Amino acid sequence: MVRSRRTKIAAEEKTRLVLAVLAGEMTCAEAARRCGVASTQVTKWKHQFLEAGAQRLQEVPSGAAHGAGSPEQRRLRMENEQLKLALAEATVQLRIWQRGAALADQVLPGPRNPKRSSRSAGFEVRAIGRHRRADLSPPAGPTARW
Numbered sequence: 001m002v003r004s005r006r007t008k009i010a011a012e013e014k015t016r017l018v019l020a021v022l023a024g025e026m027t028c029a030e031a032a033r034r035c036g037v038a039s040t041q042v043t044k045w046k047h048q049f050l051e052a053g054a055q056r057l058q059e060v061p062s063g064a065a066h067g068a069g070s071p072e073q074r075r076l077r078m079e080n081e082q083l084k085l086a087l088a089e090a091t092v093q094l095r096i097w098q099r100g101a102a103l104a105d106q107v108l109p110g111p112r113n114p115k116r117s118s119r120s121a122g123f124e125v126r127a128i129g130r131h132r133r134a135d136l137s138p139p140a141g142p143t144a145r146w
Contacts, residue, residue, distance in 0.1 A: 009035055017042065018049045 017031040021042065028046070032039040069077075 007036070009037070014045050015049070018046050021046055022049075 028042045029039045
């Protein structure tokens with residue numbers, strides 16, 4: 001299969017060809033013929049593939065060296081951990097409050113008759129500012145007082 005000079009080859013196809021060459025399934029010349037490029041191009045892809053893999057292996061921190069990095073990265077990791085802990089504490093506190101409110105509703109149910117609730121508790125609640133004193137009729141009886 002011969003390709004035109006400007007045809008782009010997908011990265012997946014390049015990777016598949018390079019892996020086949022590295023595994024010994026085909027030679028660089030065979031891979032080049034399959035994609036319609038020069039064998040030197042396949043050789044370049046193979047070298048790029050191997051260099052990128054080696055570079056990536058050097059960059060990845062291993063085990064104990066995971067904490068290494070620039071001071072800025074270490075600071076950001078510490079800040080991230082502190083923020084995660086703060087969020088966890090706030091979540092726990094919120095759940096405690098929610099459960100406390102639910103328990104309070106179970107233990108202290110609301111009044112059955114809201115109009116009589118204040119009287120049964122032993123005190124009377126009066127609305128402030130609803131009526132002016134002049135609008136009210138005087139108390140009935142000789143002993144009644146305002």
